[in-house]
Amino acid sequence: MASSIGMIGGTGPEGKGLAARFARAGLEVIIGSRSAERGEEAATDVRGIAGGKVRGGTNADAAGADVIVITLPYSGQAETLEGLRDQIGDKLVVSTVVPMQFAAGKVTMLQIEDGSAAEETQRILPEAHVVGAFQNLAARKLFDVEHELDGDVIVCSDDKEALRQVIWLTEQIPGLRGVNGGPLASSRYVEGITTLLVHINRNYKTESHVKIVGI
């Protein structure tokens, strides 16, 4: 199915972690950044630990891939995606973004007018086939490619074929299962789970995942 994956804002921990897992799965990965140099640096890091076909470039370079994965911080999402609308067009776009705010030691979700970061992405990229996924995975565990994962990725979209493709993409990563979470509007609950996991991780000094039991 997908032959290349472009990571928009792929130089942070979540972007590099997912890139490493996709590269391990044999997919071609382009790590995009505002600066091509930083994209290339991140690609060198990822190749170093995961091998595979990983290159770096600008976000526009990454937007040329078959499937676009957004790993931007929420604060940079609107501006960056508006600048890539034409390159992205009607491609499959995966939103991993969680609109979390860390302030005075407290973690909370930002109030998003569209309901979720994923729905905001759909509004900014009206022709794209937007899917919410991968929001709940701990970046450090993703990047540690020798660590076996064990968790569910809840996948939400209004487009059944796009949802099916992202479940397939999820299951290229050993230890992960894609779970159909329903419409794109359900992404708000999945994004919320990440905030909850931050609290749980603090309480138990761990990096936890979520699993849906009974399906």
Add this chain to the structure above:
Amino acid sequence: MASSIGMIGGTGPEGKGLAARFARAGLEVIIGSRSAERGEEAATDVRGIAGGKVRGGTNADAAGADVIVITLPYSGQAETLEGLRDQIGDKLVVSTVVPMQFAAGKVTMLQIEDGSAAEETQRILPEAHVVGAFQNLAARKLFDVEHELDGDVIVCSDDKEALRQVIWLTEQIPGLRGVNGGPLASSRYVEGITTLLVHINRNYKTESHVKIVGI
């Protein structure tokens, strides 16, 4: 610890299901309702399947218990709790309420000014020690007391001792584990998970639970 549990609005599927599990665990349960007769009917049903010390009565009767568990529909929460403020006082109060709306085949969360049903309960009962818990359990599986449960109950409170007591209470039910989800404000994410599970259950024609892996 808790010697009696009072279920406010305990005649619905969630209330009867939890009451059955608490009764099986050897706890004394009072099922409250607007009408004492309906409370008694529900108690007869629960005793029939679970045995134990279960009696019915009004919501005010249930509010006399050591620990108060709220299993009201969200629409009835504010009015009912305002009428019980004095009886409840500074007791331990567990909110299981999910502010879900079913309209035109779609499931969504209501926008709650306080952030969650649990935080609204804390505002209405300012002296109570409010804890959010048990929102994500499928009612039918709870009531089927021969069915072995396997899931996590995410417990949220600003009061550490209350949180500890509700984790204890959770673990009186075989197969359930209590997980410290952080402050009461985290309840909004836990309530959201229920809405997500409704979507997942529709997609997979099942009744799913949630588990936190890695703690």
